[in-house]
Every structure is written in structure tokens, then in C-alpha cells.
Amino acid sequence: MSHTTHSMSKTLATAIILSLATLILEVAGGIYTGSLALLSDASHLFSDFLALTITLIALRIARRPATAKHTFGYHRAEVFGALINGLLLLIMAASIGVAAWQRLNMPHEVKAELVSIIGLIGILPNIWTVIRLRQSRNINIKSAFLHALGDTASSVVVVVSGVVIALTGLNQFDALASFVVVAFLLIGAIRLIKNVAIIFLEGAPPNLNREKISKAVCGLPGVVSTHDVHLWTLCSDVVYFTGHLIIDGKPNLREAQEIVAKAAKTLDHLGVHHTTLQIETPDHACTKIEICEIAY
Ligand SMILES: [Zn+2]
Ligand SMILES: [Zn+2]
Numbered sequence: 001m002s003h004t005t006h007s008m009s010k011t012l013a014t015a016i017i018l019s020l021a022t023l024i025l026e027v028a029g030g031i032y033t034g035s036l037a038l039l040s041d042a043s044h045l046f047s048d049f050l051a052l053t054i055t056l057i058a059l060r061i062a063r064r065p066a067t068a069k070h071t072f073g074y075h076r077a078e079v080f081g082a083l084i085n086g087l088l089l090l091i092m093a094a095s096i097g098v099a100a101w102q103r104l105n106m107p108h109e110v111k112a113e114l115v116s117i118i119g120l121i122g123i124l125p126n127i128w129t130v131i132r133l134r135q136s137r138n139i140n141i142k143s144a145f146l147h148a149l150g151d152t153a154s155s156v157v158v159v160v161s162g163v164v165i166a167l168t169g170l171n172q173f174d175a176l177a178s179f180v181v182v183a184f185l186l187i188g189a190i191r192l193i194k195n196v197a198i199i200f201l202e203g204a205p206p207n208l209n210r211e212k213i214s215k216a217v218c219g220l221p222g223v224v225s226t227h228d229v230h231l232w233t234l235c236s237d238v239v240y241f242t243g244h245l246i247i248d249g250k251p252n253l254r255e256a257q258e259i260v261a262k263a264a265k266t267l268d269h270l271g272v273h274h275t276t277l278q279i280e281t282p283d284h285a286c287t288k289i290e291i292c293e294i295a296y
């Protein structure tokens, strides 16, 4: 299950370089202009830089073959990396929130025009990402697209804060803009940790569930019902399935094998590539009576 393509690694590497360049610009700009809003946008960029780097490393680790001790391979490295990034996002959001609160009560002088200019430059890489990923229907790329869209909105807030401060002279808007950026950070962190939790709790992939799968399998000729069905995600793109199939009549081994092959093919079309199916006849009393019995 190699989900690493050369072009994907290349796109990731380009995105990493772009985010690092913008990050350095925003950190330097944030310190020079005295703008907390710019610095909070920079910490978001740092998280993005980290996420992209983790993804690139995880892709390499996940490519390693399964071993005698690690029979699933190393796909969960990606999920583990996402968890670290999510927790880091929470810590950054909290520390910026505290700093913004202090600044609201004691505003610092901000070089507002420069904040807007640097913020504007910071948007450019996001626009590149949005244009590049706009048409893809792949779920991972789609979430990267939505992320870039959110980043653009967050940077726009920083640019607007610079303009407002330049017009009104009210430095408090720097702290207010920081709060908005913190909100974006929190949304990103919660979404990330939620996705990690779904995978750690052996949840089904977002587009599939037990009923959908059982319905497809039970639609095959010869299949009566399914039970003891388990469906889980190893990483964002490897899905496992195990289940029992009750088969009509008294098929011989060759016929039963054909039904299993058809079921595996049906599941493959649904995006489930690792399947383990146990064949049973209706009169066979399954030792595992579970509530997951489904018949159509
Ligand atoms: Zn994987
Ligand atoms: Zn981002």
C-alpha cells in the first residue's frame, strides 16, 4: 500500500520551502514592527511548516515494509505526527491568547503600514496552494485546500488590523486581530485532534460505515447476511475490514472462494483494500453472537 508518489513529495517539499520563507519573514517582521498579530500568524505558519515536515517524514516512514514484529507496517507514524502537531497548536494558541490579553490592557506601539505589507506577502503562498489544490477530490488534498483557505482568511485579518491601526492609531486592534488568529489556531487544533482520535479509536473512514459496506456485500449473489463486521482506518488512506459472510445453499470451496473474491472486489471499489472474510452457512452457529448482525 504505497501512498507516496514522487509528485506528492515534490509538492510537499515546495510547500515546506514556501512556508519556511514566509515564516522567517513574519517572525522578523513581527519583532521589528512590534505586532503580536504578525507573530501569531507566524506561529500558525510554524505549525504548518511542522505539519508538512511531519507529513513528509511520515510518508517516508510509512513506505517501510511491514516486519515480523510490526505486521501493519508503519502507517500510524503519520497519525502520531498529527497528534504531536495538534497538541503543539493548542499550546501556541494558549500562549498567544495570554499575550494578546496582556496587550489589550497595555497596547504596544505597532508599525502598522509594515504589518499590512508583510501580512500581504504572507498570503501569497496560500494563494499558490489554493490554486494548486482547488480541483482535487482526494480527501487529504481537500482538507489541505480548506486549510489553506482558512490560512488566507487568518492572514487577511492581520492585513486589515494594520490598515485599521494606521487609520485610527488604536494599537488595541493588534491584540484583537491576535485573538482572531488564535481562534483559527484552535479550530485547526480541534479538527486535527478529532481526526487523530477517530483513527486511534478504530473509527471508520469519513465516507464509509458498517451499514454501507454490509449493504454492498449483501447485494452480491449468494450472500445472505453479514455479521461481526469491523471496519477501521490504519492511516488516512489505508482501510481494513473483517467480517463474517453467511452464504446461501451448500457451495463447494471453489464456489465459496469466488464469492469471497467478488466481495473483496466490491470492497476494493469502496476504498477498502485489506479484507478478511469468514464464510459461514446459515445453519452454522457462529461462536461469536454479536449485535452487529445485519441482513438485507
Ligand atoms: Zn499510510
Ligand atoms: Zn495553516
Ligand SMILES: [Zn+2]
Pocket (backbone or CB within 6 Å): 228, 229, 230, 288, 290
Ligand atoms: Zn466482533
Ligand SMILES: [Zn+2]
Pocket (backbone or CB within 6 Å): 227, 228, 244, 280, 286, 287, 288
Ligand atoms: Zn460468524
